[in-house]
Amino acid sequence: MNNKIAGRLISKLGFWVLVLTAIVLVSFPLLWMALSSLKPSVELFKTPPAFFPRNPSLVWYGKAFTDSTVLRYFINSLIVAVSTMIIDSVFGTMGAYSLTRFKYRGRKLIIAAVLSAYCIPPIMLMTPLYRIIAGLGLNSSYLGVIIGHVCVTFPFCIWILISFFKRVPKEIEEAALMDGASAFKTFYRIVLPLCVPGILSTGIMAFILSWNEYLLSSVLVSSDTMKTLTVGLANYISSTEIDWGTIMALGTATTIPIIILFTAIQKYFVEGLTAGAVKG
Amino acid sequence: MQGRNIKAIDNLRKGSYSKRQLLGILFIAPTVLFLAVFILYPVLYNICLSFTNAKLMKSTTSFVGLENYKKLFTSTVFPKYLWNTVTWTVFSVIGQLLLGFGFALLINRKNMRFGTAFRSFLLIPYVVPAVALALVTKWILNGDYGIASTWLQSLGLIDHRQSLLAMPGTAMTVLIIINIWRSYPFPMLIYWAALKGIDKGLYEAAYVDGAGRFQTFLHITIPYLKEPTIVLAVLRIIWTATYFDLIWMVTGGGPAGSTTHLPIMIYQASFGTFQTGYASAISVILGMLLFICVAFYVKNSVTSED
């Protein structure tokens, strides 16, 4: 009996040790970034570095936010990511519904095209895409970047959405049609509500992918006021003088809001993704 | 009214043309249009370019046949970069699937105190901007002031004032580790969902038959996870192999080319030496390699429609 209790205790202890390790591993880089941003120059360049700042100061934040461009970048990223999310979800939902519920010639080809589009390295799209977008005169508007981001996120989103729609049983639709509902009404009233969690989590994924995108944004934005956060921040690394304090402050200031935002909505994300998992 | 709908249902089953089809075609039109203009056109354009000597500068472009491909396959660096791509992709994917699975087991525990909070916490790396992560990685591993470097130096694991990012063997390892760090949450959620979906009755039956924990894990849990693992592996292999931002911002492909993978090679060819044709050839090869990886998946996915 004693053995059993001891065994349980060890297993419980082991479990919490694992949890603790996970917490440390996940939080360390972020914590270190936040702590570094609070250290004045003297402490920042001390070897070996002390873990906690002795005289915490907000001097780097002051430096980072004296000019409001960072705020501008933040808003730009938000505009681009939200638009990408909306476009991906709306057209992705329509496309996925059509591909899973209708039969027409070329349908299989489209499915194959969507899946293969996902294999295309974004870097391959870069030059031709720039040419198209500059040709349309969109290279200094949000629309240009948004198109770029939709290009790299859309195939993935529609792929995920197809698997959600496949899981909605056809019988439900059949019942609705039987009751005399029109095709669009069936979609709008019956199928769509069932798929909302899936669409939401796909949208959130699109948002995150767009929020993080650097490669295409760096080329497609040709105006200072339209730069996204990734491009704006990356400028700080590449400029000839890396100002570590300011960079840590900017990194922290841009990471925290997105974490808060995500934590607030992650319920829907998890719900959608785990409602039945991604299947082939 | 009733009769018409019976016909519609019939059509839904058989999939023949009806007024209902209008909706389907209308719904797919934006996707097709978008794919054609912004993906198919660039891809075809790229494939065409790969047979020319096009450059990103004012110059005459002419057809050169397979010259670019020949140049690529005889290049001394291509095997090395291809190998880097494989290492980067394989280890990143295996790592994130394993870590994701491990964490899924952790959060799958019933009645865990602060379980929901812990789960939300584990999702955080998914949204940390890659730029911020790249910056903090460089800072933590800075040879002079980085905290991890200082620890490793005092333990004697690396030379005084050395950095893991400056050594060819370790730079790739570091990149793979941070890539795993930022991408495990997705596999974690998928595995967690799969674990939740396993019929509890199966376990009970197995325990009644006298099976141990390990055995049930081996014979019930693992087979159940086969399908999500394949899907995840395909998704992540493609995503990782074409992922450019992180490596570019942390090491830029160095030191001594030890972290240069094919996307960086493509970038160098198109914006370093401006050889658009050559860059297109490399991207065509990369795209084909990836396509082979998913071909069987696509085939299954399309044929399973019927």
Add this chain to the structure above:
Amino acid sequence: MRNLKKWVALFLTIMMAISMVACGAPKDGGNSPVPSSGSSSGDSKDKLIIWTNLTAEAQAKVLQKQFSEVANEMGIEIEMVTVSFNDMYTKLATAVESNSIPDIMHTNFAGAAYLHSQDMIVGLDDVIDSVGRDDFISSYLRVLTVDGTTWGVPDWALHTSVWYRKDLFEAKGLKVPTNWEEFRAVAEALCIDEDNDGKTDIYGFPVPMHAVQVAPQTFYEFLYSADVYTFDPNTGEYVFGKSKEKATEVLDYMIDLYKKVSPPSATEWSWSEYRNALVEGTVAMTLDMGAVIGMAQSNNPDMVDKLGCFDFPGQNGVKPASFGSGYCFVASNQGSDAKVQLTKEFINKLYTSERAAERALSRPMFAFPSLYSALEIYKQDESVTLFQDEIATISDAFENSNWYWYGMENGLSQMSSQIEATTFFGEAIQSVALGMQSSKDAIDYIDQQLQEQLEIIGN
């Protein structure tokens, strides 16, 4: 229902055709105006788009201020875009490809060389004459001149020297080295273990080899000091291939320095790392363009008066040439004649002595103004009062000795932008430093790559 299918197919085809035409048209049209936000060629105010590679805040602010002043004087609008150095060639190349380059570009000499090779810019001799040709330091103009035409108006230039800790030299009783042997001895003497724990606290001289631009910059300073060039400075003929033996010797010396007197992680060091190291006192000397002073003034003011500079010595004493570059304004030739005229007028107005001095002073000791009259104002500024000797050393080098930027030994050449945008120098040099390749193989590889670049640019 058949009709419906046909109708949809037709609609899609038309949409696709329209978008294809829309994408193709500007390319074929050739002379389409610069597409930019709200630039309608109608009766609205004229607007100039200006790109600069100066992302450093202090510099960008001064530029923005001066551009707005001049725009007000002329009654036009401007939009200034800062393009980070890392993205520069990506952006320039895509812009050239789609004929959407800015009206004015404020860039380094290599960027000017690239735009010149793409036939995208106009000659600016008339602007230089109107500012006063004699007021320009002539070596600055020489760099931007090809076949008698000057393609950019030089703004300021920078020069590589050895910046060092005067206090440590004094404490160790060291003298300024006059050849490579002496330099190595000095660097070795400056490797200091302050607390006697067996670990070097101050390294003599870091050899930074970051693959993006820094490796070739470091290497070329050594090459020029040993009389090795990419092109013959007089004839423009490709000569690197002929001097491979010498180049290998140079590389061996550089790697020897790395192994003996440099922090090991310097293989991945870029500008900010080595400057920071000197400012924070963990190295005793660096090869730098003087930017270390600005950094010391803001991060560690105690260090400022301990720093001085000397010219990196020639291999055997006499120094054939050194490494330097600068920034200039170039003007697009893509607009109408009236637009080009407007652009030239705009650039002209930026060249009062005061404005030229102010721009250079936004990065003191790094940027040296191109006008003699501006240099006089520059010297009076309080941010550089401590450095009169250093200013004399550097401006003497500008006026009286040869200085080149990689690949531009014989004037503007696209080779410089090819070197700048690629990483093969870094890769080759790093792999020697890391013991993965012999220096001879590395030089062979560099030569082979340089020749490939030559073929690409069709020289």
